[in-house]
Amino acid sequence: MPNYELIQQDGLETSLLEVSMGPHHPSTHGVFRMDVKLDGETVVDLKPVFGYLHRNHEKLAEAMSYLASMPFTDRLDYFNSMTNNWAYALAAEQLIEIEIPERAEYLRVIMSELTRLVNHVSLVGFFVNDLGALGTPLLYAFREREKILDLFEQASGARMMCNYFRFGGLRCDVPEGWLDRTREVVDRFPKFLDEYEKLLCENEIILSRTQGVGNLSKELAINAGITGPMLRASGVNYDIRKVDNYGIYDRFKFRVPYSKGKVGDCYDRFMVRMLEMRESIEILKQALDGIEAGPIMGNAGKVFKPAKAEAYGRVEAPKGELGFYLVADGTTQPYRYRVRPPSFINLTVLQDMCIGQQVADAVIILGSIDIVLGEVDR
Amino acid sequence: MSLLGGGIFKGMAVTLRNFVGSYFDKERLTTKEYAWRTDDKLPERAGDYPKEEAEQLSDTTTVTHYSRNFPMLLHDEGEPMDTVRCVACQICERECPPQCIYIEKSKDKMERGGNKAQFYPATFDIDVSVCMSCQICVEVCPFDAIVMNSQFELSTPDRFGGLLLRRDDLLKSNDYYHKIHPEEAAARDKRIADEKAAKEAKKKAAEEAKKKAAEAKAKAEAEAKAKEEAESAEKPAEAPAPTHTDAKKEDNGE
Ligand code: SF4
Numbered sequence: 001m002p003n004y005e006l007i008q009q010d011g012l013e014t015s016l017l018e019v020s021m022g023p024h025h026p027s028t029h030g031v032f033r034m035d036v037k038l039d040g041e042t043v044v045d046l047k048p049v050f051g052y053l054h055r056n057h058e059k060l061a062e063a064m065s066y067l068a069s070m071p072f073t074d075r076l077d078y079f080n081s082m083t084n085n086w087a088y089a090l091a092a093e094q095l096i097e098i099e100i101p102e103r104a105e106y107l108r109v110i111m112s113e114l115t116r117l118v119n120h121v122s123l124v125g126f127f128v129n130d131l132g133a134l135g136t137p138l139l140y141a142f143r144e145r146e147k148i149l150d151l152f153e154q155a156s157g158a159r160m161m162c163n164y165f166r167f168g169g170l171r172c173d174v175p176e177g178w179l180d181r182t183r184e185v186v187d188r189f190p191k192f193l194d195e196y197e198k199l200l201c202e203n204e205i206i207l208s209r210t211q212g213v214g215n216l217s218k219e220l221a222i223n224a225g226i227t228g229p230m231l232r233a234s235g236v237n238y239d240i241r242k243v244d245n246y247g248i249y250d251r252f253k254f255r256v257p258y259s260k261g262k263v264g265d266c267y268d269r270f271m272v273r274m275l276e277m278r279e280s281i282e283i284l285k286q287a288l289d290g291i292e293a294g295p296i297m298g299n300a301g302k303v304f305k306p307a308k309a310e311a312y313g314r315v316e317a318p319k320g321e322l323g324f325y326l327v328a329d330g331t332t333q334p335y336r337y338r339v340r341p342p343s344f345i346n347l348t349v350l351q352d353m354c355i356g357q358q359v360a361d362a363v364i365i366l367g368s369i370d371i372v373l374g375e376v377d378r
Numbered sequence: 379m380s381l382l383g384g385g386i387f388k389g390m391a392v393t394l395r396n397f398v399g400s401y402f403d404k405e406r407l408t409t410k411e412y413a414w415r416t417d418d419k420l421p422e423r424a425g426d427y428p429k430e431e432a433e434q435l436s437d438t439t440t441v442t443h444y445s446r447n448f449p450m451l452l453h454d455e456g457e458p459m460d461t462v463r464c465v466a467c468q469i470c471e472r473e474c475p476p477q478c479i480y481i482e483k484s485k486d487k488m489e490r491g492g493n494k495a496q497f498y499p500a501t502f503d504i505d506v507s508v509c510m511s512c513q514i515c516v517e518v519c520p521f522d523a524i525v526m527n528s529q530f531e532l533s534t535p536d537r538f539g540g541l542l543l544r545r546d547d548l549l550k551s552n553d554y555y556h557k558i559h560p561e562e563a564a565a566r567d568k569r570i571a572d573e574k575a576a577k578e579a580k581k582k583a584a585e586e587a588k589k590k591a592a593e594a595k596a597k598a599e600a601e602a603k604a605k606e607e608a609e610s611a612e613k614p615a616e617a618p619a620p621t622h623t624d625a626k627k628e629d630n631g632e
């Protein structure tokens with residue numbers, strides 16, 4: 001805690017109040033605890049406490065075959081199982097030479113952009129929920145999310161724990177008519193976004209509660225290793241889809257929204273996500289136009305046994321850079337398996353953003369980071 | 379935003395439009411009706427779902443044709459245990475990530491569908507309170523014996539025994555599989571048939587090749603014999619000595 005002088009008034013004894021928010025607090029998006037020190041309503045210190053959802057994911061993966069870890073990656077960020085799958089598949093595919101068929105690449109992009117829509121639309125709902133607008137925006141968000149989850153279910157068999165990607169391709173092809181249904185959903189989505197923006201973006205209460213709250217400077221964001229929409233909201237134009245061009249992202253034309261010259265407050269973070277959804281729709285349209293029939297699984301053998309090597313695969317997950325680091329020792333199990341979770345690293349600047357703010361704002365700052373505890377604690 | 383509170387009113391107009399619109403347009407509804415819940419027949423308490431009804435209910439939801447829940451064991455037409463495809467090779471048990479399958483191999487072997495006699499599972503349990511519906515077991519099974527069921531009405535008041543599916547609970551016919559996952563089942567059947575045909579063709583080809591080789595050998599032998607005979611007929615005086623010793627050697631060997 002920095003040197004802090006209590007507000008003194010004549011004849012009044014004041015002291016700091018320590019409050020433990022969480023782990024079972026509706027605003028903490030899971031089992032997460034914030035130890036806050038308050039002077040009145042002002043946050044003077046904040047300590048994030050996590051680990052309540054630790055599941056030993058990394059160590060477990062070292063005792064399992066490479067493929068067997070794939071379903072567990074779904075459970076990291078359970079909103080975005082498709083991008084989790086992709087990051088892990090990318091890392092593993094570096095260990096052995098696998099050719100990925102064209103159709104699989106397209107489907108990977110489609111799945112991952114649909115995931116981005118799911119994540120951002122519900123994040124905005126949750127964020128407004130944290131502001132106190134209980135229900136309505138979140139329900140609208142979930143209504144749209146449901147349509148995409150139906151698509152996921154038809155393709156992979158599950159709504160959230162998709163377990164759809166495989167080393168060298170995808171587990172199975174999408175059923176007949178799936179692409180048309182997807183196109184329908186994608187075509188309708190901008191209409192919903194228009195409505196959603198009308199509902200939220202001009203609302204004076206949202207503006208006054210989010211603007212200038214939880215500023216994150218560009219320097220701090222870069223130094224702390226922040227990635228994803230949060231980094232772009234602080235004014236850094238950095239998107240792994242553009243930097244790495246993994247998969248076939250170099251074939252699509254899309255812009256990366258970032259807030260140039262802004263302070264990087266909660267409102268910027270909210271708007272970056274709203275704009276990103278529009279770009280995802282652009283990518284989806286191009287991908288749906290470009291996809292052709294063909295095989296969806298490469299020449300991967302049944303047994304995955306890479307030689308001694310290291311690999312790091314990363315994707316632009318909706319929450320930021322999601323990376324998997326694998327060390328292979330020539331057996332069927334990885335020697336080391338490490339996840340670089342975006343929400344965990346984005347969470348590290350929570351204290352810096354909250355100090356000096358009101359305690360009610362700490363809740364929305366946390367909401368604007370977009371964390372999922374399954375990924376933070378692993 | 380010139381008028382203070384204008385944004386709020388705009389938002390409220392959206393809410394109103396959604397509220398009124400939801401009476402005319404299903405797309406605007408924030409809730410979803412399950413196709414099978416039209417008759418208000420909710421069970422009184424957990425575990426009250428009759429099994430057959432649950433199967434039938436699970437079958438009629440809109441997207442279940444693709445969805446997966448927990449594994450089931452396939453058997454072909456006939457008595458379930460006589461035609462069960464599983465040969466208790468235990469690959470799935472080994473590969474299942476959360477280790478929720480328990481298999482005991484049978485002591486004796488059983489013949490199925492005219493194939494070589496194989497083991498069968500004496501015990502095959504899946505603890506569905508642990509199973510995470512990942513489908514890895516389906517992918518690794520080399521005999522297409524285990525596939526995903528889509529039945530989800532499994533709630534039970536018994537936490538341990540009720541959630542441990544035994545072999546006989548898991549056994550489902552191929553017809554049932556066709557009913558719940560028509561596309562997938564058709565593709566799988568086609569693949570099995572193709573593989574079988576390919577195998578048979580290979581076997582046939584191998585047999586033919588063998589036959590041909592045998593024929594060729596016989597022919598060659600016959601030719602050689604004929605030649606030998608011709609040769610021996612040509613030179614009767616010189617040939618006998620080695621043949622004689624050879625025959626003698628063979629006699630000794632025996
Ligand atoms: S679905 Fe996954 S968890 Fe369930 S039994 Fe099969 S391999 Fe195990």
Ligand code: SF4
Nearest residue numbers: 464465467468470519
């Ligand atoms: S279900 Fe398949 S993999 Fe599992 S024991 Fe039976 S035959 Fe083997």
